[in-house]
Amino acid sequence: xxxxxxxxxxxxxxxxxxxxxxxLEDLRLSALGKKGEVALMMxxxxxxxxxxxxxxxxxxxxxxDELNSALAARKAALGDAVLEERLRTEWLDVTLxxxxxxxxxxxxxxxxxxxxxxxxxxxGFSVAEGPQIESDWYNFxxxxxxxxxxxxTEMDTFYMHRDEGDNRPPHVLRTHxxxxxxxxxxxxxxxxxxxAPGRVYRADYDQTHTPMFHQIEGLALGADLSMANLKWVxxxxxxxxxxxxxxxxxxxxxFPFTEPSAEVDIQCSWDQGQLKIGEGDDWMEVLGSGMxxxxxxxxxxxxxxxxxxxxxxxxxxxxxxxxxxxPDLRAFFDSDLRWLRHYGFAALDQPTLHGGVSR
Ligand code: DAH
Numbered sequence: 001x002x003x004x005x006x007x008x009x010x011x012x013x014x015x016x017x018x019x020x021x022x023x024l025e026d027l028r029l030s031a032l033g034k035k036g037e038v039a040l041m042m043x044x045x046x047x048x049x050x051x052x053x054x055x056x057x058x059x060x061x062x063x064x065d066e067l068n069s070a071l072a073a074r075k076a077a078l079g080d081a082v083l084e085e086r087l088r089t090e091w092l093d094v095t096l097x098x099x100x101x102x103x104x105x106x107x108x109x110x111x112x113x114x115x116x117x118x119x120x121x122x123x124g125f126s127v128a129e130g131p132q133i134e135s136d137w138y139n140f141x142x143x144x145x146x147x148x149x150x151x152x153t154e155m156d157t158f159y160m161h162r163d164e165g166d167n168r169p170p171h172v173l174r175t176h177x178x179x180x181x182x183x184x185x186x187x188x189x190x191x192x193x194x195x196a197p198g199r200v201y202r203a204d205y206d207q208t209h210t211p212m213f214h215q216i217e218g219l220a221l222g223a224d225l226s227m228a229n230l231k232w233v234x235x236x237x238x239x240x241x242x243x244x245x246x247x248x249x250x251x252x253x254x255f256p257f258t259e260p261s262a263e264v265d266i267q268c269s270w271d272q273g274q275l276k277i278g279e280g281d282d283w284m285e286v287l288g289s290g291m292x293x294x295x296x297x298x299x300x301x302x303x304x305x306x307x308x309x310x311x312x313x314x315x316x317x318x319x320x321x322x323x324x325x326x327p328d329l330r331a332f333f334d335s336d337l338r339w340l341r342h343y344g345f346a347a348l349d350q351p352t353l354h355g356g357v358s359r
Contacts, residue, residue, distance in 0.1 A: 007037060008063055015070045021078060028071055038064055105344025109214055109332060112320040113197045115351040116216055119240045120195045123233060125218065128194040130180035132201070133160060136169045138179035142299035143257040151256060156203040158211075173201035176313060177217035178257060181292070185300025190221035190307040197316060208329050214316035221292070221302065221309035227262070230289060230310035238266055238286075242323060244278035250289075258290025258311060277322060284322070287314030 011031050018024045031038050042060050045053050117127055130138075145151050155175040162170045180196035196217040203211060220229070231248060238246035247267040255261040264287045269280020277284075289312035294304035317332055324343060326332070331339050 004041075004059065004063065008066070011067055012070055015067070015074045018074055018078075021075060024071060024074055024078070028067075031067055032064060038067065103346070105340050106347060106349065107332075107340065108320045108324055108326065108343050108345070109316055111345045111349065111351065112316055112323065113214070113216070115241060116237075116316065116319075117195065117197065118351045119237055120218070122240075123193075123236060125193045125195045125220070128180050128184045128196045128219075129198065130174070130177070130183045130196065132174055132199055133171050134174040134179050135171055138182055139172050139174050139176075142182040142296065143178050144293050144295045144299075145256045149256060158201050158203055175202055176200050177215040178311070178313060180217055181219045181257075181296065181311060182300045184219065185221075185297070185302050190297075190302045190309070191223070193220045194218070205330075208318075210317075210329055210333055212333065213329070215313055216316050218289075218312045219292070219309065220311075221297075221307045223307065225309040227260070227291060227310065230291075230312065233310075234264060234287075234289070234312065239278075241319065242277045246278040249283050253288065253290075255288055255290055257293050257296045258288075259293045261288065261290035263288055264312070275322070275325075286319060286322075287312050289313070 011027060014027050015024065018027060028036075030036050033039065038060065042064075045057055045060070048056065121127075139157075140147075140149070140152055157175050158173040160171040160173070162168065177196045177198050177200060180194075180198070184192060184194055184196070196219075197214065198216075199212055200215050201212050202209070205211060218233075220233070227250070231250065235246065235248050238248065249265040249267070250262040251265065253261045253263040263285055265283035265285050267278060267280065268282050268284045269276045270282055271280075275284075289310060292309050292311050297304045297307065317329055320326065320332075321329065326343055
């Protein structure tokens with residue numbers, strides 16, 4: 001059996017020295033594969049006498065087992081080595097300082113829109129939307145602003161292009177959020193309670209005007225809603241928004257789409273150039289409002305004999321400036337990162353019902 005011992009030693013040494021799984025597989029095939037050395041010897045058993053077979057059979061089987069377990073052991077060891085190597089090279093020092101990443105911020109207009117929406121939602125108002133490119137019917141006629149009405153020119157409207165020879169009135173960039181009133185009435189009728197925040201456009205540019213700005217429209221229709229309800233809703237809103245009880249003052253005014261109409265001021269004080277809302281005996285104008293004109297109800301398909309209600313419109317940017325002490329409207333839309341970092345909000349500054357967020 002010297003030959004067998006040599007064979008065994010050859011394979012056991014080879015297995016121990018195998019550098020990877022491929023080398024191991026080669027060794028396995030040449031020893032135990034179909035035409036492997038051990039397999040061929042086993043085939044010889046058939047030609048032996050029963051006595052020889054009884055002696056050689058177990059020896060060959062033992063050799064086969066021994067080689068198989070040597071192969072398995074080496075395979076496991078190689079696997080461990082690969083893992084060890086990965087652990088050695090792919091390590092991470094979790095005690096190192098993190099890499100600093102600058103976070104973006106929420107724009108004050110977005111933040112204030114969310115704050116206003118949260119407060120009105122609590123008062124039972126839902127949010128409506130309309131397109132920023134409007135037909136002149138929705139933007140003007142349906143709101144009782146006929147073609148020759150001075151409001152059309154006063155609003156510094158941006159008109160869209162019409163091809164030459166196309167005599168239909170051009171579409172406009174909506175000059176206010178009021179057309180959403182009409183669209184909502186047409187689609188859902190009355191009664192209703194909605195606000196409609198969004199972008200509006202007018203050709204105007206100075207410290208308090210930008211060609212694009214934001215408004216929020218309100219509309220509430222019911223069987224017997226009155227100016228008293230309007231006043232209550234607005235005082236509730238401003239008190240929640242500014243986080244302090246705020247009185248309002250209604251001044252008679254004129255808008256084509258409301259009758260009667262009122263401009264609304266909120267109570268404030270100017271103390272050494274510092275504005276304080278909700279105290280003192282000065283007043284600051286913040287919005288336009290009134291009882292929805294019967295012609296406007298009709299344009300929206302609502303029967304003025306059955307329903308009446310109030311509407312209002314205010315500038316979102318403007319109340320954002322008042323609440324957060326931002327002096328220049330133009331800076332809102334300059335995309336200056338320093339400004340955005342200073343006046344922007346963290347993503348987790350969730351607006352609350354009681355006065356937005358504390359900063
Ligand atoms: N649409 C008006 C504007 O842009 C604001 C306004 C005034 C809206 C009175 C209203 C309202 O709904 O009732 O100046």
